[in-house]
Amino acid sequence: MIFSSPILALVGDTFRESLSRKIFWGFLGCSTVLILLFLLVLNIDLVEGGVAAVEVFGMEVNQGRTVPVEKLVGVVLGAVAVFFFTAGLFLAIFAAAGLIPTVFEPGRIELLLSKPVSRPTLLLGKFLGTLAVIGVNLFYLVFGVWIILGFKTEIWKTDFLLAAALAMFAFAVLLPVIVFVAVVSDSAVLATMVTYFVALMSLIFSQHERIAPYFDSQWPRDLTKGLYHVFPKLYEIGNTARLVLMERELASWMPLWSSGIFAVVVLGAGVWFFQRKDY
């Protein structure tokens, strides 16, 4: 393999490492099953811009009603997008949490640090490598589903690709949490647990307006509202993807840029800690 810089070398190494892991192949397997499902199981009959019949496993699901093809594609792609934001994100965190902490293993980190590469570059290389591994998997699934559905319905909905990019963004927002915890603790298990916890809390805090009435005093309301602004906004990112697919206008870009800031700050903290850590 040809690498022109340490970053590329680290990205390539992360790819090789991911290929040796069962979780990577499991991820790829799940994507392939989903693609094959669309390819072989879903049959769509088109009549004058509408869908006359939709068959799944040979069974008609629209019960003779004609559905606008655009609507059908929107629903199917929406379901796939939901998969990205739930199972996809869950699997991606699980896979990534195994890739980052291996760098800090005794006997491996000393050799990496003995090279003329700065610590931020090492961490950034591993971060980008992990992002690229998950990105390739997502790209495979997204493109597979998009192409199959495009050929079957003759509708090429590019908004779906944007929704997939948002799913990737949601992962990129959580990956710094994995990096930070892995740097501090050297533990893949703890990195996984904390990242799931952050994701869960993010979903809870996104409902801060709904849960506020259940608090007796003001300070818990202020606290949840404050934490909502600090934590990444996964729910809102998912909702943005939904709005993109439904071709509706976005109410605010705040969930995206504030989540981006969260990612940069946490990654920066990880780099800061890594630079000061003894191995």
Place this chain on the structure above:
Amino acid sequence: MTSPGAVIETEGLAKHFRRTFRRQVVRAVDGISLTVEPGAAFGLLGPNGSGKTTFVKLLLGVIRPTAGQARLFGRSCQEPEARRRIGYLPENHRFPTYNTGRQMLEFYAALSGVASEERKRRAGELLERVGLDGWGDVRIGKYSKGMLQRLGLAQALMHRPSLLILDEPSDGVDPVGRRLIREILEGLRQEGTTIFLNSHLLAEVELFCEQVVIIRRGEVALTGRVRELTAGSGYRLTAVDVTESALSEIRGKAASVSSQDGMLHLDFPDREAANLAIDVLRREGVRVEELRAQRSTLEEVFVRVVQEARKQ
């Protein structure tokens, strides 16, 4: 104080660890000042837990010093650029097993800034040099411990370093492999590469290094040229058929007299006494078999230093 041209230079280098939940401070390295000149073969010795590995990690910027300074090629060892001309083979390394030998060499060379074409060429060349030709495309997971050591050495040489820091390079290597490693290191030394060797095999260090430092409890217990450190005081004279009259004349000048296999061994405290004894023996027509300066082995020096420090 800086020594111009020094490859390694430390000044009052210290690393203290604070134990969690205790107030106890462990002084792993405690004020080591050391200079290694270009082209030297320098041995780092010390009992287990003496601070050798911590010292090496300080040199490589893997850990940060509590006090003092460490410079490599005149640059602070905390600067990544200071490590550009260093090849390092760690002890207890864990090379990623998902790589083949060739991929591993190319990966670490890329981190050292070696260009793509050069990496490919150099990997093949070094695999052959360390006796692993034919193994380059095999996953590292299938390598034996000795093969991993040789691959580790090849990794350290990929970017043609000026300084080689080796932590137990012969660990787990069979005698043939050990000899191969010694020959490679000897070749590198002749080419002018500075070699900093941390090894428990004292005979190997004595054979290869010109200078050593012995560390104990994080401090320099002894440093100097191997030849000077192992030089003993006195001479041993071996002769056969020593007459009674000659023996009675020289016995008083000898520190000890012993006989073995028909040979008489006489130890003299200095050169004058030995020469006087030779004069007497020659006058009496006694055949002198051998006269040699008494030397200690590095192991004896090491044990003595460590035991002396224990008594203090």
